[in-house]
Amino acid sequence: MFKIELILPRVLKSFLDETGAIAIFTGRFFRELFRPRFEFNEMLRQCYFIGVKSLPLVLATAFIMGMVLTIQSRPTLVSFGAESRLPQMVAVSLIREIAPVITALICAGKIGSGIGAELGSMKVTEQIDAMEVSGTNPYKYLVVTRVVATTLMIPLLALMSDAVGVWASYLGANIKGDMSWSLYITRAFEYVFFADIYPAVFKTFLFGFAIGIVGCYKGMNSQKGTEGVGQSANSAVVVASLMVFIIDLLVVQITDVFGMIN
Amino acid sequence: MEKISSIDYDKKVLEIKHLTKSFGSLDVLCDMNVDLYKGENLIVLGKSGSGKSVLLKCIVGLVVPDKGSISVLGHDVLSLTTDERDKIRMKIGFLFQSNALYDSMTVRDNLEFPLRRHGIKYSKKEVDDLVKDALESVGLPDTGKKMPSELSGGMKKRIALARTLMLRPEVILYDEPTTGLDPITSREISNLIVSVQQKYKSSSVIITHDMKCVEIVADRIIMLIDGKAYKEGNYEELSKSDDPQIKSFFI
Amino acid sequence: MKEKLTQNIKVGFLVLVGTAIFVITLYLIGKKDNLFTAGFRISATFKDVKGLMIGNNVRFSGINIGTVKELIIVNDSTVKVVMNLQETSRKFIRKSTVAKIGTDGLIGNKIIILNSMPGESAVVKNGDEIDSESPFDSDASLRNLEDISGEISIIAKNLKEISDKVNQSDVVWDLLADSTMSSELRSTFLYLNQIGANGAELTGDLRIIAKNARSGTGNLAVLLNDSTLASFSKDLRNIMTDIKAGKGPLGTLISDEDAAENIQKTLANVKMLSDSLAYVSTQLTSFSKSISSGAGSINSTVSDSTFINNLNNTMLHISNSSLKLEENLEGLKHSFLLKRYFKKLEKKKLKEINK
Numbered sequence: 083m084f085k086i087e088l089i090l091p092r093v094l095k096s097f098l099d100e101t102g103a104i105a106i107f108t109g110r111f112f113r114e115l116f117r118p119r120f121e122f123n124e125m126l127r128q129c130y131f132i133g134v135k136s137l138p139l140v141l142a143t144a145f146i147m148g149m150v151l152t153i154q155s156r157p158t159l160v161s162f163g164a165e166s167r168l169p170q171m172v173a174v175s176l177i178r179e180i181a182p183v184i185t186a187l188i189c190a191g192k193i194g195s196g197i198g199a200e201l202g203s204m205k206v207t208e209q210i211d212a213m214e215v216s217g218t219n220p221y222k223y224l225v226v227t228r229v230v231a232t233t234l235m236i237p238l239l240a241l242m243s244d245a246v247g248v249w250a251s252y253l254g255a256n257i258k259g260d261m262s263w264s265l266y267i268t269r270a271f272e273y274v275f276f277a278d279i280y281p282a283v284f285k286t287f288l289f290g291f292a293i294g295i296v297g298c299y300k301g302m303n304s305q306k307g308t309e310g311v312g313q314s315a316n317s318a319v320v321v322a323s324l325m326v327f328i329i330d331l332l333v334v335q336i337t338d339v340f341g342m343i344n
Numbered sequence: 345m346e347k348i349s350s351i352d353y354d355k356k357v358l359e360i361k362h363l364t365k366s367f368g369s370l371d372v373l374c375d376m377n378v379d380l381y382k383g384e385n386l387i388v389l390g391k392s393g394s395g396k397s398v399l400l401k402c403i404v405g406l407v408v409p410d411k412g413s414i415s416v417l418g419h420d421v422l423s424l425t426t427d428e429r430d431k432i433r434m435k436i437g438f439l440f441q442s443n444a445l446y447d448s449m450t451v452r453d454n455l456e457f458p459l460r461r462h463g464i465k466y467s468k469k470e471v472d473d474l475v476k477d478a479l480e481s482v483g484l485p486d487t488g489k490k491m492p493s494e495l496s497g498g499m500k501k502r503i504a505l506a507r508t509l510m511l512r513p514e515v516i517l518y519d520e521p522t523t524g525l526d527p528i529t530s531r532e533i534s535n536l537i538v539s540v541q542q543k544y545k546s547s548s549v550i551i552t553h554d555m556k557c558v559e560i561v562a563d564r565i566i567m568l569i570d571g572k573a574y575k576e577g578n579y580e581e582l583s584k585s586d587d588p589q590i591k592s593f594f595i
Numbered sequence: 596m597k598e599k600l601t602q603n604i605k606v607g608f609l610v611l612v613g614t615a616i617f618v619i620t621l622y623l624i625g626k627k628d629n630l631f632t633a634g635f636r637i638s639a640t641f642k643d644v645k646g647l648m649i650g651n652n653v654r655f656s657g658i659n660i661g662t663v664k665e666l667i668i669v670n671d672s673t674v675k676v677v678m679n680l681q682e683t684s685r686k687f688i689r690k691s692t693v694a695k696i697g698t699d700g701l702i703g704n705k706i707i708i709l710n711s712m713p714g715e716s717a718v719v720k721n722g723d724e725i726d727s728e729s730p731f732d733s734d735a736s737l738r739n740l741e742d743i744s745g746e747i748s749i750i751a752k753n754l755k756e757i758s759d760k761v762n763q764s765d766v767v768w769d770l771l772a773d774s775t776m777s778s779e780l781r782s783t784f785l786y787l788n789q790i791g792a793n794g795a796e797l798t799g800d801l802r803i804i805a806k807n808a809r810s811g812t813g814n815l816a817v818l819l820n821d822s823t824l825a826s827f828s829k830d831l832r833n834i835m836t837d838i839k840a841g842k843g844p845l846g847t848l849i850s851d852e853d854a855a856e857n858i859q860k861t862l863a864n865v866k867m868l869s870d871s872l873a874y875v876s877t878q879l880t881s882f883s884k885s886i887s888s889g890a891g892s893i894n895s896t897v898s899d900s901t902f903i904n905n906l907n908n909t910m911l912h913i914s915n916s917s918l919k920l921e922e923n924l925e926g927l928k929h930s931f932l933l934k935r936y937f938k939k940l941e942k943k944k945l946k947e948i949n950k
Contacts, residue, residue, distance in 0.1 A: 123599075127602065129609075130602040130605060133606060133609045134609055204446075207442040208443075209444045209446055209447075211444065213461075214406060215433055216458040216461045217430040217433055217461045218457075218461040238610060238612075238613030238614075239613070241614075242609075242613055244616065245616045274624055276621070276624055
């Protein structure tokens with residue numbers, strides 16, 4: 083009998099194995115999501131840990147990114163005599179790309195590893211088994227709540243980092259220039275269109291979903307022992323970050339196909 | 345603690361027949377047969393990796409066996425729906441080897457968790473009484489507000505036991521209850537198992553390789569070697585056996 | 596329980612703030628696109644909208660007063676552009692307003708520019724259609740101007756060479772030294788001056804003609820394409836090259852010593868040439884004037900100042916050259932040195948006969 087696994091290189095085999103496993107895991111997530119008994123309280127609790135607890139980190143990053151981007155772009159624009167375009171350039175790049183992706187990466191690091199490690203250690207210390215014995219579906223209680231929470235919270239975090247990033251860029255622009263807040267905002271939004279906002283917000287939902295799914299998958303499939311927990315936290319971050327970039331690329335392609343980039 | 349035996353040999357609470365389970369090419373359980381009578385403390389004795397934990401996990405349905413049948417309180421657990429299985433699980437307590445206390449919850453929340461999850465409405469007073477009773481049964485009445493990380497190993501084990509007692513189970517499964525504890529704590533836990541069994545009139549399956557525990561707790565012992573029930577008997581019978589495989593446990 | 600409540604409150608706060616930011620962002624974009632201000636719609640039709648897109652700005656006197664709402668292809672050569680304008684700007688927009696497609700900055704988006712036209716006209720109503728101005732094809736007219744400027748620079752060069760030659764030519768200066776010629780020459784030049792006066796009159800006429808030509812077609816491009824002008828400048832060039840090569844009357848005068856007897860004839864020719872030059876130069880001046888200050892459509896679109904400068908310089912050059920030539924002729928008129936030259940010639944002849 084022909085066996086496909088014999089001719090595939092080991093790296094490719096493990097990659098396909100992992101991809102398939104994550105796909106099955108995602109399928110199970112959707113099955114569990116629409117079955118009754120929704121763990122609303124646990125989801126709120128996860129929203130608190132994922133959303134509120136990540137807020138300071140995300141906002142600090144957005145602040146720094148907004149300011150650095152402004153300060154860095156200024157000399158280039160000045161050399162073209164286009165200094166007045168600074169708000170537009172920074173706002174477009176922040177809203178379209180930088181704020182969503184940086185937020186997602188920070189969250190992949192913080193939340194992805196957090197979920198990976200938490201579920202991993204729960205798995206290792208049999209807490210997940212204990213939950214199942216206590217009449218609780220761990221997929222619903224642990225996975226669905228966390229994935230829903232990341233899917234809902236990361237867009238909010240990204241929107242907040244949009245705002246803080248633009249504000250920081252206003253401060254950055256005023257280090258060497260003099261521009262009022264209202265003028266800055268008017269300028270900044272001169273070249274931001276609905277076609278920039280919708281894909282940018284849409285992709286943050288996908289980022290959140292990917293971070294949640296990957297973190298949970300890695301945690302639930304953690305190997306025994308403390309080393310296994312560390313490994314699942316680590317690989318959750320790596321895979322989630324990679325997923326963020328892949329999704330970013332796909333969304334750009336799709337929005338391009340639909341002619342939403344102008 | 346003085347041990348009073350009150351075993352009802354007419355009533356089987358657990359009946360396992362021809363249980364077989366293998367992971368890949370490794371046969372963990374081969375054609376295993378176990379019966380547990382009401383009020384009995386059954387010790388399953390075996391070396392590490394001899395499939396003892398798998399046996400317990402098959403009973404609660406965490407692991408699905410390849411072959412055989414498992415009947416708990418007259419219900420075939422393998423052919424139940426998810427809801428029915430959850431109902432049976434309410435009557436089975438499981439004390440995990442690593443305690444499996446939820447790190448993110450207080451001791452009290454840990455104890456309440458099974459109550460809330462099984463979908464039965466309890467009044468606040470009922471919950472308070474159950475928690476108080478369970479904590480007193482394990483001798484730690486004032487730990488309700490602590491987090492599991494603040495407790496010592498022995499205390500964690502007691503709290504874990506208290507949690508399994510919350511739903512008044514008819515069968516309690518102990519997975520290596522004394523592993524990782526010092527000899528004195530081990531003995532305390534062993535005595536606790538006996539007292540709990542007498543207080544709640546439950547039946548127990550205890551997996552261990554701690555002979556001190558076996559001596560205190562056992563009504564009957566099953567020796568598990570290479571995935572099979574190698575020998576069955578009480579403590580005295582087995583300790584006098586000439587079989588080198590059995591003797592090695594009693595040294 | 597209390598802790599859980601504060602947690603939920605914080606989550607709720609996060610959700611509210613995030614949603615508020617989203618709504619504010621949408622509002623800011625919407626405001627820019629005039630989604631929320633009361634407005635009215637007008638339209639204009641174009642042959643070609645040059646890549647204008649829905650959402651592009653509409654400007655009136657340099658201020659954004661609205662956006663492009665719709666682009667409708669009416670038929671194969673007509674595109675209807677529907678604009679949504681702010682109600683507050685309505686009172687300034689008359690029915691005679693002309694819409695034009697322009698560019699925001701050097702490389703920016705396409706925009707619609709509304710230009711008000713002089714004269715009274717009613718204020719637009721919702722749904723009105725205003726006139727449009729098809730973008731002037733500046734490339735074609737610039738190409739024409741380039742051709743002409745090429746011709747002009749050749750003329751200028753030739754003129755310069757002529758004046759240089761006149762300056763350096765001993766023959767001319769010898770002629771100037773001959774005094775016997777002086778009275779005859781004086782009368783000749785008097786006559787020439789008269790012709791010059793006539794020339795000035797003629798120039799005025801020509802200006803009128805040029806003006807008519809310009810206003811007659813309403814498009815300077817046609818004038819620029821006018822073959823008569825081109826053929827004229829070509830003729831002029833031919834004359835110049837002939838002179839340079841020593842052919843023609845002036846060439847003979849400059850290079851051939853034996854042509855002294857025909858000096859009168861030659862001078863008449865020179866006068867004719869100077870007339871021609873005057874004609875060309877007035878023609879060119881009026882042309883350049885019409886470019887730099889005329890009211891034609893070329894004025895607003897030809898903004899290449901370097902080209903205009905070049906053109907002006909060339910004109911200056913030409914007028915300088917013709918001035919120099921005039922001066923030379925003046926010198927010739929007042930000189931009696933020519934007499935000596937003719938004496939010399941006679942002596943030479945005598946010597947030859949003696950030999």
